[in-house]
Amino acid sequence: MTRILAIEDEPDVALALRMLFERGGYGFELATDGRVGLRKVHDVRPDLVILDVGLPEMDGWTVLDRVRDFADVPILMLTAHSEESEKVRGLRGGADDYLTKPFNNNELLARVEALLRRARSAGRGDERTGSGVYDDGVVRVDLRIRRVEVDGRPVDLTRTEFRLLSVLVQHAGAVLSPRQLLEQVWNDPTGIAPERVKFAVLRLRRKLGWSGDASPISALRGVGYRYRPHT
Structure with a gap:
């Protein structure tokens, strides 16, 4: 029930x-x-x-x-x-x-x-999140066991936050529009609530300890969001 x-x-x-x-x-x-x-x-x-x-x-x-x-x-x-x-x-x-x-x-x-x-x-x-491990030397996302580490420090994310980070790192370097993120993270293809993405990104940055220009998750005004791999 x-x-x-x-x-x-x-x-x-x-x-x-x-x-x-x-x-x-x-x-x-x-x-x-x-x-x-x-x-x-x-x-x-x-x-x-x-x-x-x-x-x-x-x-x-x-x-x-x-x-x-x-x-x-x-x-x-x-x-x-x-x-x-x-x-x-x-x-x-x-x-x-x-x-x-x-x-x-x-x-x-x-x-x-x-x-x-x-x-x-x-x-x-959730089944479509992916498999394997993303690791750029700073951020490590283990898609198999749903574990995230930043600089070796484990970070506890909610299910939605994990999906959001996973989608971003799996498309590292590419710009994803709010509509694309709504569909891939929330399974919501309508694209009618882009502010949902904006505030979810803000919460994810806060959980990961990132802010402003120091964050690898950047917002391109009017376009979308991009994860920039650490080099």
Whole structure:
């Protein structure tokens, strides 16, 4: 059974979500604050998380950031704010979608179903990551055992971050457009969410300890991204 975890502190919204998803045949879990929600992401391993921004103690932005340190679970943010800056902040932090309260139940279900389909498709795409080892003397990517090292130091990446790095190093020196990366990394051929690539690259650089001109992953404005091998 597909498991949905809602991290939501408003009782009325939580009840509405429970009724909506249980009637839809989903397994439903609820956490009413961010700390409990983080534990449930660890323990329950949900297929999708619905995350409220305005949580007590630990807000949704902090929860999002901590989840993205260890998991690629699809995350749909719920917020009472409709400002563009809020949406950008969510995407930058690794959210997969964003919905403003009050929401339409049918729209929420449609968005959840789309995210689940994309996640299943991306999971099947893991088989196409490749085989063998990439090693340019600084970066080593072992595609067989999914291990990454930078200057001999192991780096823990999420599944999506590993796929992104793998695709870039396997096309080292070539420029890949956001559409190409969406298709190869996320199994999403629509190309309608290029900002997903932008913020995933930023998170990958941060995990690998690279910034600015020192990063071998360069962005060519309006064109795409390129991995420059160390020489």
